[in-house]
Amino acid sequence: MGTKSPHLPDDGEGPLRAARLKPFRMGAKTVTNAEFASFVEDTGYVTEAERFGWSFVFWSEVPPEIEMTQGIEGLEWWRRVDGAYWKAPRGPGSSPDADHPAVHISWNDARAIAAWAGATLPTEAQWEHAARGGLEDVPFPWGDAEPDDSTFCPCNIWQGEFPKVNTAVDGYLSTAPARSFAPN
Numbered sequence: 688m689g690t691k692s693p694h695l696p697d698d699g700e701g702p703l704r705a706a707r708l709k710p711f712r713m714g715a716k717t718v719t720n721a722e723f724a725s726f727v728e729d730t731g732y733v734t735e736a737e738r739f740g741w742s743f744v745f746w747s748e749v750p751p752e753i754e755m756t757q758g759i760e761g762l763e764w765w766r767r768v769d770g771a772y773w774k775a776p777r778g779p780g781s782s783p784d785a786d787h788p789a790v791h792i793s794w795n796d797a798r799a800i801a802a803w804a805g806a807t808l809p810t811e812a813q814w815e816h817a818a819r820g821g822l823e824d825v826p827f828p829w830g831d832a833e834p835d836d837s838t839f840c841p842c843n844i845w846q847g848e849f850p851k852v853n854t855a856v857d858g859y860l861s862t863a864p865a866r867s868f869a870p871n
Contacts, residue, residue, distance in 0.1 A: 688704060688811070688815045689703045690702075691703040691824055692826075694826070703824055706812040706815075706816070713809060713813065713817040714806075715870060716865040716866055717788035717789075717865050718788065718789050719785060719789065719865050720773065720774075720786075720788075721785040722789070723792070726800045730799075730803060732800075735796055736771065736772040736773070736792075736796075740769060740770070741767055741768060741770065741771060742767075743759075744771050744777055744778060745764060745765065745850075745861070746758075746763070746766050747853070747860070747861075748777045748861055750780065753768060756768055764850035771791060772791045773790060773791050773792060776790050787862045787863070790862065794808075819871070820871030827841075828842075829871055836856055842868050843857050843867065844857065
């Protein structure tokens with residue numbers, strides 16, 4: 688795990704190091720809103736965002752009727768929106784797309800749905816191994832080719848001038864349905 692060529696050294700990307708893993712299973716996609724809704728219906732679970740009464744929403748997803756929001760210094764594109772949680776992803780009056788990833792989910796929320804599903808969250812080493820899809824020290828899950836803003840879009844990322852303009856060349860301004868892109 689790790690890399691011998693970190694792009695963001697402060698993120699702990701390096702050094703490249705060996706990690707021993709036992710066999711494990713990993714879901715093939717993110718948890719969708721429909722799956723999260725089944726979990727909530729079965730258990731009555733209340734997410735941390737619901738208990739807090741708010742969550743952060745990316746600025747371009749904040750509905751126009753929500754005029755004043757609080758940001759984070761240095762990360763102003765994230766805006767506090769009262770009432771934002773998995774079932775109201777952009778705040779009150781919004782609703783999630785069933786096949787999109789559930790958002791506003793904390794680590795504790797993720798642990799709860801994993802336990803309900805009879806699973807566990809992956810360790811960092813398991814996550815990195817699965818994300819690499821068997822490849823070794825490569826910068827991306829698919830290898831060395833860097834996504835661009837026009838012809839190579841292997842995943843849902845920002846295209847354009849971040850955080851001002853997303854051209855959505857990949858087809859999505861925000862989240863994408865859970866199986867929109869090829870697995871690694």
